[in-house]
Amino acid sequence: MSLDFNKLDNFQIDVLKEIGNIGAGNAATALAKMLRRKVDMDVPKVKVLKFQEVSEILGEADIPVVGLLLRVMGDIKGSIMFILENEAARIWVNILMGKPQTEKKGYLNFDEIEVSALKEIANILSGSYLSALSSLTGLNILPSVPELAIDMAGAILSVPAIEFGKLGDSVLYIETEYLEGDTRVVGDFFLVPDFDSYDVLLKALGVIN
Amino acid sequence: MENIVKVGMADLKALCHPAVLTTLGLGSCVGIALIDMRTKVIGLAHAMLPDSSQINNKSNNAKFVDTAVDALIIEMERLGAVKSGIVAKIAGGAQMFSFSQASDLMRIGYRNVIAAKDKLRQLGIPLVAEDTGGSYGRTIELDSATGILLVKTIGHGIKRI
Numbered sequence: 001m002s003l004d005f006n007k008l009d010n011f012q013i014d015v016l017k018e019i020g021n022i023g024a025g026n027a028a029t030a031l032a033k034m035l036r037r038k039v040d041m042d043v044p045k046v047k048v049l050k051f052q053e054v055s056e057i058l059g060e061a062d063i064p065v066v067g068l069l070l071r072v073m074g075d076i077k078g079s080i081m082f083i084l085e086n087e088a089a090r091i092w093v094n095i096l097m098g099k100p101q102t103e104k105k106g107y108l109n110f111d112e113i114e115v116s117a118l119k120e121i122a123n124i125l126s127g128s129y130l131s132a133l134s135s136l137t138g139l140n141i142l143p144s145v146p147e148l149a150i151d152m153a154g155a156i157l158s159v160p161a162i163e164f165g166k167l168g169d170s171v172l173y174i175e176t177e178y179l180e181g182d183t184r185v186v187g188d189f190f191l192v193p194d195f196d197s198y199d200v201l202l203k204a205l206g207v208i209n
Numbered sequence: 210m211e212n213i214v215k216v217g218m219a220d221l222k223a224l225c226h227p228a229v230l231t232t233l234g235l236g237s238c239v240g241i242a243l244i245d246m247r248t249k250v251i252g253l254a255h256a257m258l259p260d261s262s263q264i265n266n267k268s269n270n271a272k273f274v275d276t277a278v279d280a281l282i283i284e285m286e287r288l289g290a291v292k293s294g295i296v297a298k299i300a301g302g303a304q305m306f307s308f309s310q311a312s313d314l315m316r317i318g319y320r321n322v323i324a325a326k327d328k329l330r331q332l333g334i335p336l337v338a339e340d341t342g343g344s345y346g347r348t349i350e351l352d353s354a355t356g357i358l359l360v361k362t363i364g365h366g367i368k369r370i
Contacts, residue, residue, distance in 0.1 A: 158234070
């Protein structure tokens, strides 16, 4: 059976939303520990979009964004992508490195240490997200080391979109909003199981037979 | 004044002169621009996957390189283009992330470019210019007045091919 996201019923959407919620909650806790600050989050939004709309998730398709991609191995195979607007990435880096938020040098200029900081954030967020998914499903799920790319939103998003393209004509993603003090940061999560792994995942969750 | 029309991901469009067709943020997808300079009918497809025969769900022609080229030519002929006069330019097919272990996901850009070239050769459509590969995104604009394909990038310059 191949999955058509347009035909998901409310129950299935709720399950996916709940995974997003638990995963993002775990991620917020992990971030709070790392930053030694209080990090809040809003209830994540699970969205299903047509390809034609995908590249406009973050505004125009040619605005620069930071994309972090991890391969997922174990009982399910696939990838996880975390996308941050450039400004949001700058905010995270500043928080993590104890710099004032006024530090806003050219958005595209992250030095080597700042790139490592962003990768570390991707590690923590995806790690806690996947461990939530793992304990929920009983599946063994392991993330790889993240790869980072800063480029046009459309170009970065084409990577998960192409994988979804093998399944159907739409993309499923989870939008999460984190709050640290007065600072609001939006991040988009794409969990992209390889072709055969969606069934494994949904079966383990008891959503399909 | 100019008639600029956007082509989304897994989408294709054909237009008569005067017109500009654009697609923003091409990554591993491939942009296939077809031009008939005699009638000045232009077409642009933004295809995601190389081959429709490997996938079950084929409801969208524009998603696959092979079916997108066929569909685009039909659209252009409907606007008066003559197939024997059509030439092609392609852009995109980048590898956005570099992973040490090569997987299908990683090589998809390269495969899209190869598929586009194979399809064009099969139809006898000359490929007159390309800007493909690399590890960066591209925004392209096809102008019916000149047939020039403008390729814009972030940090990798601008090209006119």
